[in-house]
Amino acid sequence: MRKLIVIAFWCFAAQVSYAQQNIVDSLKKVIASTPANDTNKVLLLMNLARATVYSNPDSMLAYADEALKISKEIRWKRGIARSLQLKGVAYSYGMNDQISALAYYHKALDANNNPKDAVLEFNTIANIAIIFYNMKQLDESLQYYKQAMALLNKMKNKPGEEQLYLNIGNVYYDKHIADSADYYFSKSLALAEQKGNTMIRIGALNALGTSFIDAGKYADAKNYVVKSLMLSEQTGNILTKAVSLVNMALIQFYTHRLDSAEIYANTALAAATEAGSLQFRRQAYSVLSMTEEKLGKYKEALLAAKNFNALNDSLLSDESKQQVTRLEMQYNFDKKQALDAAEINRQKVIRNATIVIASILVLVSLGGIIVYKRRKDILQEKKEAEFNAQVADTEMKALRAQMNPHFIYNSLNSINDYIDKHDTATATLYTTKFAKLMRTILENSERKEVPLADDLRALELYMQLENMRLQNKFRYEIKVEDAIDAENTLIPPLILQPFVENSIWHGFSRNEEDAKIFIYIKKQGNMINCSVEDNGKGIAPDTVTYSQAQKKSLGMKITRARIDIINSIKKSNAAINIFPLEKGTRVEVTFPEALAF
């Protein structure tokens, strides 16, 4: 297999030019005089980058970076994608770092959206194909080329079409599929002629020539090679001229025109030497050596063979170097892919594990919460039930205290007494008042709080009844501070009644003069202070203080329980205080002010 002697014109997108230094300088000047970061400056930077791809790869990268930075600043999407591609070109051709190049090409493809730049996409994919071709991964390369071709077919005017076909032909040539190679070479040639792209034309002609020489079709091969030689002369491209000449020499040799072959081989050698191409010098020596041998010029043949071998060695080492580089490239590429795959895999594992662990944690904690909440709810319910039972119990006791059997039977007794004395009017009065009080107490028993005004009316009724029984033994006074709206203020029903009862039955001595009960309701901050004050004996004869008696009384116990319940429901600090007076006792009940509205 002969080394392919076609030149790949592969720098599509970049439209890389072997720019003249003066072009670079003038571009630099224009950029320096463009202060504003706009699309224009980006375009200039990109041109500058293209101009320096071979001469100064480092600066190309710098220019591409600058273009990328500005594009990002001005949020020019197309600029971003193009700059990324240029970075890929810089890495690929300038630095020979194909892995980085591939990465940037892919970044460029990702960034290329809204709107999609079709030319950019095509160029980038074609460049990727070239990288795979250089890595001798022909199938992958072909795949990308086909992709590029599909993109190209969607475009109106198809820039670089002839280049693409030439390159696809190269891939097929390397794959030893001559038919396909020839097909693409021919297509490339026709297009290059049509578009007047001489470089591609020469390349395609030479490629076809080589292919036909391989196939033994020397006459056809000669047609192409002569044309390519002519065009090379016209354009003054020594390298392609050398290629054409080598091909010519080969054709002459195989068609047994040895003299002519000798001349072509020598001319090819001179051109290859001038072009500095070891590759073609070696091929020129090869054909020269064969020709001289056939001509019987063994001395010349030997010299040519020696030169061929020398070049072969250096080329081999060159080639082996290239091979090493290629393998290294391949290795790095594979390694990176493997690493990427491993990294992806690792992240997948981590992610999956995280998800699994998180799910388990969530489930466990959810379960925990449910169990805990259920337990808490049960406890809470139990506590609530206990509390409610306590409340109900206390309310029942309070009700019973208000409907003190003593009071009821004494009342009935009094009524009986009035009847005995034929005092029917008082009996009637007493009965109706008694009925009213009972009604109120029963009604209130269904409510936790009642308006202060209503409650004081009931309390007054109670005092009237007791006073009737005790033949007006005491006077009473009920006073509500002006600041209190008795209709809108709520108090626990008959909470003062037990203290009034204590005052009436235990506070006054048997023959108390000017006995008086004073009930006073006032505000104390945000508390309501209700006091029951009597001017009774205060201290009992047996030295047990009345206040102690108050403390021990059933009414006191019940009221305390009620106050405790209020405190636990309202988180307040309601309280009962007993104050022994100089003459008499005062009991104060304070609880948080509660308004109906």
Add this chain to the structure above:
Amino acid sequence: MTKVVIIDDELHCINRLHKLLMPAYGNMLTICGTAQTIEEAARLITIEQPDLVFLDVQIHDKTGFDLLRGLRSINFAIIFTTAYENFAIQAIKFSAIDYLLKPVDEDDLNNALLKFMDNAKQKTAVEKIDALLVNTQAGNIAPKKIIVPTVSGFEFMDVADIVRCNSDINYTTIYLKNKQKMVVAKTLKEFESMLSPYSFFRIHNSHLVNLAYIKSYNKGKGGSVLLTDGTELEVSSRRKDEFLKKLAAM
């Protein structure tokens, strides 16, 4: 002379009323008969054609309402007497007919008679009786009709048609579904105690609303409610919790 009939299944109750009425009002009214059963009462009323009937609610296993249902026409005023506040009282209140609680308090009786005299001894209006009988029909748990005294007399309406009541010191303005409104000489507190068992709730010192007409509730300190008639009313912050509980229970 005003002709009075007393109907009660317990003799001592009849006696008590008799005793309270006779010395004080002897010159104005005459008790032309008493009855202890429904049948007896019907006969008595037909014969005597009284102006005023004191009617006990519970008469053995029947009610005073049954008696009224059986009469062809009711050409007299009624004052109910009952010992215990219950569903019957609620119905009587709804029909705006007067009632006395037993044992009868002298002052209460005086007030009731005064009201009767003021109304020029008029018979209890047919509408009131209608409302009462509708509301006390068997199986009719919630009262449907309500009679409210207005400046010009009284109005007869479906409880379900009342959207809201608005307090105006000693008066109450009632807003109906059909956008009609009327001023009533009763306090909002009275309406509250009457209507509270029937999905009415006092959201504010001056507002009693029918929960059935609440369109939406807007959160806030106390928040506010939007009624279907478009009015937005403040909810007192102290009533909020209970209000929301009641609303949720609906």
